[in-house]
Amino acid sequence: MECKVAHHDQDHVFERIFHPRSVAVIGVSSQAAGFGSGIVDALRAIGFQGALYGVNPKGGTYRDMKLFTSLADIPDPIDFAVIAVPAGFVPETLEECRRRGIAGAEILSAGFSETGTPEGSALEEEVRRISARGIRVVGPNCFGIYCPQSGLTLLPGPDLSRESGHVGFLSQSGGMSIDFGHIGKWMGVRFSKVVSFGNGVDLRETELLEYLGRDPETRVIAMYVEGVEDGRGFFRVLRDVAARKPVIINKGGLSEAGSRAVASHTASMGGSRVIWESALRQAGAIQVGDLWELAQTCLAFSLLPWQVYRGISVAGGGGALGVSAGDLAERYGLSLPVFDDQMSDRILEVLPRPGSSARNPVDAANPFVGPDAYRHVFTHAGSDARVDAQVLIQLLHHYKSAALSLGVDSVHSITPYEQQAQALADARQATGKPAILVMPDFKQGKESLDIEELIRDARQAFLGKGIPVFSDLGDAMQALSHVSAYAAHQHASREA
Numbered sequence: 004m005e006c007k008v009a010h011h012d013q014d015h016v017f018e019r020i021f022h023p024r025s026v027a028v029i030g031v032s033s034q035a036a037g038f039g040s041g042i043v044d045a046l047r048a049i050g051f052q053g054a055l056y057g058v059n060p061k062g063g064t065y066r067d068m069k070l071f072t073s074l075a076d077i078p079d080p081i082d083f084a085v086i087a088v089p090a091g092f093v094p095e096t097l098e099e100c101r102r103r104g105i106a107g108a109e110i111l112s113a114g115f116s117e118t119g120t121p122e123g124s125a126l127e128e129e130v131r132r133i134s135a136r137g138i139r140v141v142g143p144n145c146f147g148i149y150c151p152q153s154g155l156t157l158l159p160g161p162d163l164s165r166e167s168g169h170v171g172f173l174s175q176s177g178g179m180s181i182d183f184g185h186i187g188k189w190m191g192v193r194f195s196k197v198v199s200f201g202n203g204v205d206l207r208e209t210e211l212l213e214y215l216g217r218d219p220e221t222r223v224i225a226m227y228v229e230g231v232e233d234g235r236g237f238f239r240v241l242r243d244v245a246a247r248k249p250v251i252i253n254k255g256g257l258s259e260a261g262s263r264a265v266a267s268h269t270a271s272m273g274g275s276r277v278i279w280e281s282a283l284r285q286a287g288a289i290q291v292g293d294l295w296e297l298a299q300t301c302l303a304f305s306l307l308p309w310q311v312y313r314g315i316s317v318a319g320g321g322g323a324l325g326v327s328a329g330d331l332a333e334r335y336g337l338s339l340p341v342f343d344d345q346m347s348d349r350i351l352e353v354l355p356r357p358g359s360s361a362r363n364p365v366d367a368a369n370p371f372v373g374p375d376a377y378r379h380v381f382t383h384a385g386s387d388a389r390v391d392a393q394v395l396i397q398l399l400h401h402y403k404s405a406a407l408s409l410g411v412d413s414v415h416s417i418t419p420y421e422q423q424a425q426a427l428a429d430a431r432q433a434t435g436k437p438a439i440l441v442m443p444d445f446k447q448g449k450e451s452l453d454i455e456e457l458i459r460d461a462r463q464a465f466l467g468k469g470i471p472v473f474s475d476l477g478d479a480m481q482a483l484s485h486v487s488a489y490a491a492h493q494h495a496s497r498e499a
Contacts, residue, residue, distance in 0.1 A: 010217065016139060017214055019106035021196055022153040023082035024053045027074060027105070029096055030087035030112075031057035033065050038111045039087035040065060041158055042147070048161030051154035054079060074099050081105050083155075085147065090114030093143065094129040101138040107206075110142035111158055115202055117144050127204055134205040145201030146177030149184055151194060152220070157181050168193020169222035170301050171215040173208060175200060175229045176255070179294060183225070186298045189459065191466040192305060195220040209237045216244035223304045224248055225297055229255045238282050245287040246496065249304050249489050252288050253297045254279050287492045289485050296481065299473060303482035304489075306471040307437050311494065312391045312487040314340045316384040317476075318365035319396025319441070320372055328364045331477045335484035339363045340389035353379045370401040374419055374426035381427060385434030394439045394479060395427055399461060400446040400454045414453055420461035428468040440465045440472045441479050 026046065030039035043057060043065065056077050059070040071077050074084075084100045086093055090112050100108050115127040127143065134140040141148060146157040151167045158177070163184045170192055174180040180199035187194060195218065200207050208231055215221045224244065231237040244250055283290045291297045315337055317328045332339050342350070342363050350361035353376040358368035365380055381393050399418060406414040424440075431438045442461060446454050462472045473479035 013214070014217075016106050019082040020139060020141075021148065021150045021155065023106075023155070025056070025079060025081045026051070026053060026083045026085065026155075027056045027058055027077060027081045027100075028085045028087065029058040029074070029100075031059050031065050031068075031070055033059065033061075033063040033070060035065070037087060038158060039085070042085050042087060042111065043068065045156050045158065045161040046154065049154055049156045049163060050165060051156075053082075053154070056081070074103050084108040086110045086112060086142075088112060090123070090126055090143070094126065094133060097130060097133045097138065097140070101133060101136060105138060107139035107141065109145065109147040110140060110201075110204075111145065111147060112142075113144040115143045115204075117202060127202060131204045140205035141198060142201045143204060144177075146180050146199035148199075149180070149194065149197035157184065157197070157199060160184055164188045164193065166193050167195060167220070168305065169195055169220065170225060170305060171195050171218065171221035171223070172197040172225045172227075173200065173211050173215070174198070174227040175203065175208070176227055177201060179227045179253075182294060183298060186294070187301075189462070190298055190302055191462075191471065192298055192301045203232065207232060209233060209240050212237075212244055212250070213240045216240070216248060222248060223251070223301055225251045225253075225301050227253045227255060227294075227297070238286055241283075241288055242286040246493075249309070249486075250286075250288045251291055251297055251300050251304070251485070252283060253291050253293060254283070287489070287496065289489055291485070295478075299478050299482045300485045302471050302473075303486050306466075306469055307392070307439075307483070307486055309486060309490050309493075310391070311490045312337060312483050314338050314387075314389040315392045315394055315480075315483070316340075316363055316365070316381070316387070316390045317394045317396065318367060318377065318380050318384070320367035320370040320398065324364050324366045324396065325360070327476060331480050334477075335480040336487070337480055337484065340387065342384070342387065346383060346387060349383045350380050370398040371405065374422035377423060378426035378429050381430035381436075381438065382433045385430055385436040390436060392437045392439060392483060393427075393430065393434075394441055394476070395423070396441045396443075396476065397423065397461070398443060398445070399457055400444070400451070402457070403446070403451070403454055414457055415460065418457055418461070420457070421464045424461075424464040424468045424470065427465070427470055431470075438470050439479050439483070440470055441474070441476045442472055443474055443476075 028039050028043050032040050057068050057070045062072045063070050084105050086096050086108050115123045148155045149157045151165050159181050177199045180197050215224050347361040355368045360366045402418045403414050427438045444458050465472050
């Protein structure tokens with residue numbers, strides 16, 4: 004009971020932090036210079052609907068916003084504060100926030116322990132002591148919080164998506180947090196909450212992970228971690244949370260050079276690769292190697308059923324389809340079950356002859372096979388009990404050549420990507436087997452900007468049907484294998 008009451012109290016504070024009715028930005032320059040002015044612009048641009056106040060000791064205005072000379076002059080209650088003053092003024096500013104009853108503050112300012120100086124470390128310790136007296140702190144040396152539902156955004160994030168989702172991201176790096184926010188916007192990953200916690204003087208990886216573990220808005224948790232404060236405590240919480248929600252971790256600083264960079268970035272210790280990999284595996288977390296793999300894995304967990312995947316069907320036209328699909332499947336613990344003669348003959352009924360093959364993978368001989376044919380292919384292939392998921396490979400750049408041959412100005416007008424998306428969704432509905440699109444972009448020269456636009460529009464059409472889209476077959480299989488490994492671990496844990 005005590006634990007539940009404590010969590011309830013904490014979550015009330017977190018609610019005021021992530022969904023504030025009012026925000027005070029301390030350190031807003033009337034000259035449009037600095038982090039304070041930048042975060043005000045970002046909050047206004049993304050559409051924060053709560054009350055927004057600016058503070059500057061000199062008063063004045065910033066873009067029609069009155070600047071109060073102190074927090075004490077703001078007549079209304081404040082839930083959350085953004086501190087963007089020079090490091091030396093941060094402690095007294097934070098203390099003023101605490102006395103005002105503000106629930107939490109993000110400190111964008113740098114100049115603390117990451118500098119490696121005694122002065123920076125002393126300032127950080129002072130911030131820690133003030134926080135312990137009754138105010139939660141994100142940072143310092145961070146980009147802050149992004150919460151699409153409330154309209155909070157990161158320091159350089161005025162154009163992040165306002166569409167909420169179920170992926171929570173905790174990042175020790177500000178750059179990683181904003182990069183993932185931008186990637187997620189076009190890739191189809193939608194966020195519940197993103198926290199760039201920087202030096203982590205108060206709120207950091209373990210407590211935030213525990214919170215997201217019980218947060219009903221978050222179903223998938225992603226993390227970029229450089230170092231942890233309490234290794235045993237972190238892995239205890241990680242094991243508990245990963246038993247209920249997938250936790251995907253990109254651990255920075257596992258190489259010698261990476262560890263040196265980590266120390267100068269957030270004053271953390273990188274740690275041993277062997278220890279980390281073993282601990283993450285035992286905890287049931289998913290370890291990824293970089294930001295792209297992190298994003299692709301989150302996409303897969305967002306749009307695919309969490310189940311064990313063994314056999315897949317692959318179909319498309321052009322390229323060394325059979326060889327690459329077979330090799331990649333084996334690399335990621337998947338297989339391409341060979342279709343029998345009856346199944347192969349059914350699939351071949353709608354494919355160009357001669358030239359096509361339908362043993363799995365299905366090589367459609369040319370890239371212009373239409374939606375009706377693929378609906379037929381995947382409806383039949385998906386009826387095979389050995390197939391757990393289906394992959395379509397589309398080489399849309401070939402439609403540019405077709406447009407030129409036909410004398411058509413717009414490649415969009417002859418590319419049936421919306422119909423292909425519907426066909427794949429129909430096959431998924433008929434078979435109950437999840438579908439994935441792989442859409443390589445082999446033509447990225449300046450003369451092919453229309454192809455890049457076509458691929459982006461096609462991606463949105465498939466995402467609109469709930470079909471994840473990858474640029475590379477290997478990336479798709481790797482992401483699928485992560486989902487499968489998590490499901491297998493969950494199953495084994497229940498059986499133990």
